[in-house]
Amino acid sequence: xQSVTQLDSQVPVFEEAPVELRCNYSSSVSVYLFWYVQxxxxxxxxxxxxLSGSTLVKGINGFEAEFNKSQxxxxxxxxxxxxxxxxxxxxxxxxxxxxxxxxxxxxxxxSVIA
Amino acid sequence: xxxVMQNPRHLVRRRGQEARLRCSPMKGHSHVYWxxxxxxxxxxxxxxLQKENIIDESGMPKERFSAEFPKEGPSILRIxxxxxxxxxxxxCASSPPTASRGPGELFFGEGSRLTVL
Numbered sequence: 001x002q003s004v005t006q007l008d009s010q011v012p013v014f015e016e017a018p019v020e021l022r023c024n025y026s027s028s029v030s031v032y033l034f035w036y037v038q039x040x041x042x043x044x045x046x047x048x049x050x051l052s053g054s055t056l057v058k059g060i061n062g063f064e065a066e067f068n069k070s071q072x073x074x075x076x077x078x079x080x081x082x083x084x085x086x087x088x089x090x091x092x093x094x095x096x097x098x099x100x101x102x103x104x105x106x107x108x109x110x111s112v113i114a
Numbered sequence: 115x116x117x118v119m120q121n122p123r124h125l126v127r128r129r130g131q132e133a134r135l136r137c138s139p140m141k142g143h144s145h146v147y148w149x150x151x152x153x154x155x156x157x158x159x160x161x162x163l164q165k166e167n168i169i170d171e172s173g174m175p176k177e178r179f180s181a182e183f184p185k186e187g188p189s190i191l192r193i194x195x196x197x198x199x200x201x202x203x204x205x206c207a208s209s210p211p212t213a214s215r216g217p218g219e220l221f222f223g224e225g226s227r228l229t230v231l
Contacts, residue, residue, distance in 0.1 A: 034219075036222075043118070043225055044205070045222070090157065101162050102159070104156045104157040104158075105156055106155060107156045
């Protein structure tokens, strides 16, 4: 079975500082990996996804993530955060072999401080 | 280009009552997923449906919960005899038919927040 661990439940960071949100997955097979963002009282929006190919994936709003197979990680980064990046961020994994549902981590709450 | 529509956005029920949550997928999408979000627990998969078929209900509680996606109309998540522990945000997501979809790229609604008094 697949699982996702988001190591930090809350990450406070000052505006314009860099941020890294950590995600590790557990799977015995190859995986697809995703980061979603949830703004307050809204649904989830896809930030970026890794399916295959280049291990560095660029997403919306200046975010990027790097797939590291040896460390089973898919950390999310942004070089300079903005107040509007304050939200909950979810890492998710799925099995490429079939129509299996996404498995989500517990989320990391990013708080950007002015 | 309407997204995934969920209603009601907020629902209050007393213990023992029934809750019905509706989800209309994006136009052209034939796959619907229901997830439950509890505080500090992230999103938990409940059920995956296609029109008139339940594909995977491995995350559904064995009792009181049911889901359907009829040929016509929205998908409905039904919770009978609600208890306080059912209080949560319930999210619906949809995806296009398999041949054209990006794997796992789900499109989420804004959720229905159920409060059980």
